Amino acid sequence: MITKCPYCEQPLKITDTLKSGRYKCPYDNCLKVFFFDKDAVSLYKTEENNLEVFGIEKRIEKSINNLMAEFEIALEDEIKAVKARGGDRVLYLKNGKFVTEITGERVFQFNIERNIPVIDETPAQITIFGKNYRATIVRFLESKLEIRVVGFDGEEIPTAELKIDATYILKKLKKALLSLNCNHQDIILTLKAFNFLPVKCKEDLPTFILKNKNGKELDSYQEDAMRSCLGNEITFVHGPPGTGKTLTLVNVVNDIACNGDKVLVSCHTNIACDNVIEQFVNYDHEKTVKNLLDNGKVIRIGTPVLSNVKKYTLETLYQRLSEELIKEKEELSNKKSELLIICQDYNQYKQAFIKKEQVKERTINSKKNINSIKKSVSDYLSNENFYDSIISKNEKLLSIAKKRNVIINFFKKTMPKHIRVVIHDLQVEKDRIKKKRVIEEEKLDLLLDELDKLNTSLNFLMSEKLNSLPKDLELEEIESVLTKIKDSLKEINIKIINIDDKISELDKGLLENARILVSTLSKTFIDPVLMNRKFDVVVVDEASIAPLPMLFYVCSLAKKKVLIFGDPKQLSPIKIANTIIAKKWLSKDIFQQAKATEAIKEDQRIKGLNNQYRMHKEIFEIINNYFYDKCLNDKNLKLTKNIINII
Numbered sequence: 001m002i003t004k005c006p007y008c009e010q011p012l013k014i015t016d017t018l019k020s021g022r023y024k025c026p027y028d029n030c031l032k033v034f035f036f037d038k039d040a041v042s043l044y045k046t047e048e049n050n051l052e053v054f055g056i057e058k059r060i061e062k063s064i065n066n067l068m069a070e071f072e073i074a075l076e077d078e079i080k081a082v083k084a085r086g087g088d089r090v091l092y093l094k095n096g097k098f099v100t101e102i103t104g105e106r107v108f109q110f111n112i113e114r115n116i117p118v119i120d121e122t123p124a125q126i127t128i129f130g131k132n133y134r135a136t137i138v139r140f141l142e143s144k145l146e147i148r149v150v151g152f153d154g155e156e157i158p159t160a161e162l163k164i165d166a167t168y169i170l171k172k173l174k175k176a177l178l179s180l181n182c183n184h185q186d187i188i189l190t191l192k193a194f195n196f197l198p199v200k201c202k203e204d205l206p207t208f209i210l211k212n213k214n215g216k217e218l219d220s221y222q223e224d225a226m227r228s229c230l231g232n233e234i235t236f237v238h239g240p241p242g243t244g245k246t247l248t249l250v251n252v253v254n255d256i257a258c259n260g261d262k263v264l265v266s267c268h269t270n271i272a273c274d275n276v277i278e279q280f281v282n283y284d285h286e287k288t289v290k291n292l293l294d295n296g297k298v299i300r301i302g303t304p305v306l307s308n309v310k311k312y313t314l315e316t317l318y319q320r321l322s323e324e325l326i327k328e329k330e331e332l333s334n335k336k337s338e339l340l341i342i343c344q345d346y347n348q349y350k351q352a353f354i355k356k357e358q359v360k361e362r363t364i365n366s367k368k369n370i371n372s373i374k375k376s377v378s379d380y381l382s383n384e385n386f387y388d389s390i391i392s393k394n395e396k397l398l399s400i401a402k403k404r405n406v407i408i409n410f411f412k413k414t415m416p417k418h419i420r421v422v423i424h425d426l427q428v429e430k431d432r433i434k435k436k437r438v439i440e441e442e443k444l445d446l447l448l449d450e451l452d453k454l455n456t457s458l459n460f461l462m463s464e465k466l467n468s469l470p471k472d473l474e475l476e477e478i479e480s481v482l483t484k485i486k487d488s489l490k491e492i493n494i495k496i497i498n499i500d501d502k503i504s505e506l507d508k509g510l511l512e513n514a515r516i517l518v519s520t521l522s523k524t525f526i527d528p529v530l531m532n533r534k535f536d537v538v539v540v541d542e543a544s545i546a547p548l549p550m551l552f553y554v555c556s557l558a559k560k561k562v563l564i565f566g567d568p569k570q571l572s573p574i575k576i577a578n579t580i581i582a583k584k585w586l587s588k589d590i591f592q593q594a595k596a597t598e599a600i601k602e603d604q605r606i607k608g609l610n611n612q613y614r615m616h617k618e619i620f621e622i623i624n625n626y627f628y629d630k631c632l633n634d635k636n637l638k639l640t641k642n643i644i645n646i647i
Contacts, residue, residue: 003042012043021195031602071548074549094111116166121523123135128152133150190555190558207258212282221611224607249565273518274300373444383430532557537558537563568596
């Protein structure tokens with residue numbers, strides 16, 4: 001069939017054996033990459049990102065559903081095969097030695113008699129001295145196994161039994177894939193990474209390029225890979241051992257993160273994750289990297305193997321920041337206690353001032369009442385004296401009248417009988433006045449006693465309660481101090497509440513603040529802090545060993561780009577099941593799936609790192625000749641002893 005290039009419109013011959021995919025126009029004046037849809041027998045520009053342009057939207061949805069169904073079958077076949085190999089049996093451990101500690105949880109290394117097909121970060125249960133503890137698989141090392149144990153604080157474990165379900169990760173992956181929203185627009189980058197759709201490719205210049213402590217920057221291959229990673233939607237970086245793959249990855253991730261995007265770096269194993277962090281640490285002399293590391297913007301999710309990586313784990317950062325927050329809260333609480341003591345003192349001063357004024361007022365009133373009563377008593381005494389004098393006169397007159405003649409008394413009106421009546425009435429009036437005087441005198445005694453007590457109280461207040469205050473301190477000043485203290489206490493209480501909120505939301509806050517999260521592939525779908533969390537960029541390292549269904553899920557977390565780092569010549573994914581579907585999806589790596597096994601100039605998705613800096617010369621020559629088709633350049637100037645001695 002003859003058709004035309006969608007770019008230059010020059011004629012192209014399409015054979016029946018040509019499959020759907022990306023192809024380069026053969027004409028020298030074009031050389032553009034187009035997409036050929038075999039079913040539609042049409043060619044399209046790869047710049048187009050709208051699936052409807054390709055006329056294959058419905059077929060893609062159907063293909064996705066078929067793909068997910070095949071993933072499910074492949075994983076189920078693998079689960080059955082793992083179980084058949086004893087993946088859910090008890091493993092007997094010996095000679096457990098303490099290796100390291102992570103926020104109170106200890107990691108032990110054991111000797112084992114056999115390996116079982118289990119993935120890093122698989123949860124387990126370990127029995128030590130007859131007691132069960134929660135555990136997590138950290139890594140396998142030939143005949144050794146490292147396990148993170150929760151709650152056991154010993155130094156050595158002579159023997160232990162490990163109950164582990166080696167199918168746990170596979171089951172979780174199967175569930176995670178089923179939970180995906182498989183609308184193709186939501187997983188378009190994943191489809192492009194898996195070569196189901198064409199990729200938009202361009203180069204972007206980096207904002208930041210890291211230098212080592214000797215001032216050396218990236219080589220030309222590494223720079224080229226970095227430009228593609230920053231520009232392409234999907235990039236495959238081939239990094240054979242010693243070519244600076246992790247260095248290139250860190251440069252790319254640093255640039256992306258420092259420009260504001262959130263990055264997930266995911267590896268198949270814990271040690272690979274640690275190597276990424278360690279490479280960051282090697283460049284902590286650079287301002288951008290130091291800022292990321294020092295401000296909690298690089299977080300290691302999971303169990304680190306390397307000791308210098310521990311301080312970047314989520315648990316350690318949480319502990320450090322929570323300790324800082326708790327310390328800040330304690331300082332605020334101490335300040336609050338001090339203010340409360342001062343407030344209590346000033347309230348006592350205030351009460352003393354108020355009581356002093358009350359005592360003064362009562363003293364004044366008492367004195368007024370005393371003076372008033374004293375005047376009344378004096379008046380009563382005057383009246384009594386007046387009646388005494390009148391009574392005395394009448395008694396003298398009565399004495400005279402008794403001696404007179406009746407007739408004289410009659411005419412003088414001094415009849416004794418009448419005088420006695422007058423004397424009686426006067427005496428009655430005097431007694432009435434005296435009674436009132438006595439009552440007033442009793443009141444006076446009470447008031448004088450009260451006045452004495454008031455004076456004593458006033459003297460006490462002045463000498464005991466107010467003597468520590470500055471001189472001339474007035475009530476208004478005390479009120480002002482109390483107002484300021486209350487405002488400060490209110491502010492402190494608000495700060496304490498905010499700190500409590502921060503502590504309770506610390507995990508979430510750390511993850512929101514982070515720019516770079518580094519975890520194993522399995523952690524992305526078994527750890528609640530990562531499940532269904534989206535990232536601007538997903539970077540996969542050591543990708544050749546990663547199972548495709550696992551990569552499919554991890555790539556689906558990307559919003560802007562997916563970057564695949566690895567070496568197609570390295571170990572492929574390990575599987576046990578021998579079914580057709582298992583072989584199709586569990587034994588093939590992402591480079592094979594994406595047709596990205598060779599770094600060719602025409603395919604802008606793929607970049608190779610060809611300068612080798614680490615191998616011994618003889619080892620390099622063997623590997624380069626037999627595995628890498630003489631594509632690598634030996635840049636290692638340090639020649640060691642003969643290869644026979646090294647091996």
